Amino acid sequence: MEAFKLLSRSTNLKPAQTSRRERRIVHVPSEGQTHASVDEENVVASTASVAGRKRKRDAFPGAGDPDEAVTSNGVDSYKSSSNGAGKANETSGHDMLSQGRPTAGDTRAPQPLSSDECRSIFKFHKIKIAALTGALNIDDSRRPSSKGGASVKMLGQKRKKKASSLYTHPLTSFALLPTLYKVSRTLLNNLREQGYTTPTEVQLATIPVLLDPVAAGLCLPPDCPHIDLLTVAPTGSGKTLAFLIPLINHFIHDHHRNTEHESSRHVRALIVAPTKELVNQIVNEGRKLCTNSGVSITAMRKGMHLSARSDECTLESGDENDHMTRPLDGPLIVKADILVTTPLLLANTLSQDKTKLSSVQYFIFDEADVLLDPLFRDQTLSLWNACTNPSLRTSLWSATVGSNIEELVIHLIDERQARLELQSRSSLLRCIVGLKDSALSTISHKLIYAATEPGKLLGLRQLLHPSTTLTSKHAVPPLRPPFLVFTQTIERAVALHAELLYDIPTEAGGSSRVAVLHSDLSETKRLEIMARFRKGQIWVLVTTDLLSRGIDFRGVNGVVNYDMPTSSAAYVHRVGRTGRAGREGGIAVTLYTKDDIKYVKAIANAIAASERARGRTQATSGEDGVQKWLLNALPDISKKDRQELKKRGVNVRRPLREGDDDNDVRAKRTSRISSKSGYERRLENNRKGAIAARQDRLEDESEGRESDAWSGFDG
Numbered sequence: 153m154e155a156f157k158l159l160s161r162s163t164n165l166k167p168a169q170t171s172r173r174e175r176r177i178v179h180v181p182s183e184g185q186t187h188a189s190v191d192e193e194n195v196v197a198s199t200a201s202v203a204g205r206k207r208k209r210d211a212f213p214g215a216g217d218p219d220e221a222v223t224s225n226g227v228d229s230y231k232s233s234s235n236g237a238g239k240a241n242e243t244s245g246h247d248m249l250s251q252g253r254p255t256a257g258d259t260r261a262p263q264p265l266s267s268d269e270c271r272s273i274f275k276f277h278k279i280k281i282a283a284l285t286g287a288l289n290i291d292d293s294r295r296p297s298s299k300g301g302a303s304v305k306m307l308g309q310k311r312k313k314k315a316s317s318l319y320t321h322p323l324t325s326f327a328l329l330p331t332l333y334k335v336s337r338t339l340l341n342n343l344r345e346q347g348y349t350t351p352t353e354v355q356l357a358t359i360p361v362l363l364d365p366v367a368a369g370l371c372l373p374p375d376c377p378h379i380d381l382l383t384v385a386p387t388g389s390g391k392t393l394a395f396l397i398p399l400i401n402h403f404i405h406d407h408h409r410n411t412e413h414e415s416s417r418h419v420r421a422l423i424v425a426p427t428k429e430l431v432n433q434i435v436n437e438g439r440k441l442c443t444n445s446g447v448s449i450t451a452m453r454k455g456m457h458l459s460a461r462s463d464e465c466t467l468e469s470g471d472e473n474d475h476m477t478r479p480l481d482g483p484l485i486v487k488a489d490i491l492v493t494t495p496l497l498l499a500n501t502l503s504q505d506k507t508k509l510s511s512v513q514y515f516i517f518d519e520a521d522v523l524l525d526p527l528f529r530d531q532t533l534s535l536w537n538a539c540t541n542p543s544l545r546t547s548l549w550s551a552t553v554g555s556n557i558e559e560l561v562i563h564l565i566d567e568r569q570a571r572l573e574l575q576s577r578s579s580l581l582r583c584i585v586g587l588k589d590s591a592l593s594t595i596s597h598k599l600i601y602a603a604t605e606p607g608k609l610l611g612l613r614q615l616l617h618p619s620t621t622l623t624s625k626h627a628v629p630p631l632r633p634p635f636l637v638f639t640q641t642i643e644r645a646v647a648l649h650a651e652l653l654y655d656i657p658t659e660a661g662g663s664s665r666v667a668v669l670h671s672d673l674s675e676t677k678r679l680e681i682m683a684r685f686r687k688g689q690i691w692v693l694v695t696t697d698l699l700s701r702g703i704d705f706r707g708v709n710g711v712v713n714y715d716m717p718t719s720s721a722a723y724v725h726r727v728g729r730t731g732r733a734g735r736e737g738g739i740a741v742t743l744y745t746k747d748d749i750k751y752v753k754a755i756a757n758a759i760a761a762s763e764r765a766r767g768r769t770q771a772t773s774g775e776d777g778v779q780k781w782l783l784n785a786l787p788d789i790s791k792k793d794r795q796e797l798k799k800r801g802v803n804v805r806r807p808l809r810e811g812d813d814d815n816d817v818r819a820k821r822t823s824r825i826s827s828k829s830g831y832e833r834r835l836e837n838n839r840k841g842a843i844a845a846r847q848d849r850l851e852d853e854s855e856g857r858e859s860d861a862w863s864g865f866d867g
């Protein structure tokens with residue numbers, strides 16, 4: 153039997169065929185222009201009560217062409233179809249977006265949306281805002297009366313439940329920012345320069361609330377005048393811009409009011425992210441938005457300090473982007489408004505400096521769930537505890553936030569308010585976009601049984617060589633480069649890289665097209681590899697979970713989970729490196745072996761949920777997704793196994809340790825990544841050993857040392 157057929161047998165894959173139902177799938181905006189979760193009739197039915205007509209939203213900017221999203225002037229993710237002119241009085245959420253947007257030359261103030269219109273837009277985009285703490289409500293006195301009446305004054309249990317959803321004013325176009333929220337023109341110009349004109353779903357919901365909660369329609373109780381925000385939105389949905397725009401705008405206004413000297417500037421916002429790569433990415437994005445605004449953003453680096461002693465005189469750093477000063481012969485002092493850092497870097501500095509971050513007014517957790525995971529929790533909380541400013545505003549962002557993290561956040565904010573004996577409290581809002589904690593439905597998910605480690609290598613090689621008839625005919629469409637390959641450990645990433653080095657023909661660039669990136673490499677090397685991958689010089693990047701969070705490679709066509717992710721959240725983030733900003737056509741392939749069977753159900757469930765969100769059932773999914781019989785057949789993962797897997801990964805793929813028993817050693821050896829047999833590896837090791845011994849002997853001889861080796865009776 154053909155090898156690939158064998159590998160893919162469990163997925164019951166069929167040649168691609170588009171069913172009638174599938175052909176009718178429409179795009180809805182909730183997941184970055186993914187396929188609808190319902191077919192066309194259902195959309196009509198579900199919106200019929202509030203929508204007299206329906207328009208389809210075009211593909212997200214950049215779909216198809218990775219560069220289009222930034223380079224085109226007219227990025228518009230909500231383009232309306234030409235024949236959409238409806239006669240009905242009420243409109244769909246999508247139509248309202250178009251209505252709220254001023255046309256060129258339109259200088260009139262935009263009409264405020266009624267509560268029904270706000271609700272329709274939120275429902276259409278599958279956005280839910282709710283208050284987790286604090287008695288927040290919607291201020292309906294600021295809205296025109298609408299047919300449906302006020303949404304919060306309703307009776308009955310079901311209605312009360314509905315009333316807990318807050319339908320704030322959505323931001324329908326960036327052009328409205330100056331009029332509605334007094335956003336600086338400089339910032340708006342910078343947004344335009346980057347090609348951003350229409351907010352994504354997460355931006356639509358959160359930017360108004362962060363800029364001005366009252367103008368966004370919220371009625372804040374007198375004892376809770378501030379808002380903290382927890383946002384859960386899909387990977388690649390534009391969360392970075394959602395927290396940067398309000399932040400930069402606050403500082404632009406402060407600069408206008410306050411003309412303090414550069415040297416007396418202190419860090420006023422802290423953005424914490426789990427990896428250096430993500431830190432650099434946020435700083436790059438932030439710098440583009442800060443151009444000509446007077447606001448500065450910088451990345452924390454080793455050796456940097458947050459304050460100088462008052463008697464130290466300071467020098468400006470040479471690099472205009474650095475926003476640092478250096479006391480004569482002293483350390484670099486951060487002089488930026490916004491500091492972006494990993495928890496460890498700043499925690500180390502704080503422990504040496506014994507400084508408090510009392511000037512920090514905004515604390516942003518990017519990838520909040522991983523920052524509050526036990527792995528990073530202590531470091532993150534040491535930063536949090538050092539922020540003693542009474543008016544600190546917090547926002548937390550991720551594509552996956554479990555209920556335990558939600559509870560922890562509520563506890564942390566409460567505990568801080570009690571510890572600092574704050575008079576004015578804050579309310580915690582939660583904004584969920586789309587289906588919570590689920591993988592992007594813009595991408596095709598494939599789960600492939602490869603039986604053994606050599607089977608996985610064979611499977612990956614077939615994905616790498618799209619010309620092979622096996623891949624084109626069966627199971628997986630060819631993976632177009634560039635793509636990312638994730639492994640469980642650094643050792644495995646290095647070994648897999650060594651295996652793949654010669655898989656790309658020399659005419660196509662050979663070994664320079666394959667690279668490995670992990671945390672053991674120097675920072676310069678990591679930066680260089682990232683830059684080459686972004687430029688398209690590297691086609692296959694083998695990496696660990698280091699790159700699974702937040703990294704935005706716009707043109708990545710596929711993700712291969714060579715080793716199983718350690719949780720469904722890890723799966724969501726890894727595969728979220730493709731299909732970003734609504735791009736269609738991304739593929740996520742997960743290879744699994746007999747050692748993974750007890751863990752695979754969590755991943756299979758995540759895939760099934762994503763397929764459901766796409767409106768694909770087993771009948772329509774064709775070759776995609778997970779078959780129902782497989783879901784039923786896979787064993788449930790126990791809580792203990794789940795925790796063990798999350799902490800350390802699959803046992804047989806962990807590095808060899810001293811305490812390992814014989815069975816572990818044997819299992820780990822057979823799980824090594826290599827296409828060579830055990831016999832070949834032994835021969836190679838013997839050969840290497842002989843060469844090393846010979847070199848030692850020659851060195852000893854040349855230095856005139858006596859060799860320890862026995863040289864015969866006469867020697």
Ligand SMILES: Nc1ncnc2c1ncn2[C@@H]1O[C@H](COP(=O)(O)OP(=O)(O)OP(=O)(O)O)[C@@H](O)[C@H]1O
Nearest residue numbers: 350351352387388389390391392393551702704733
């Ligand atoms: N309003 C917009 N219009 C067009 N493109 C946008 C818009 N907002 C963001 N993008 C683009 O979407 C891509 C993804 O954005 P971003 O990295 O902020 O996603 P994210 O939600 O933080 O993802 P992750 O959860 O993986 O961290 C970026 O390339 C960004 O330039």
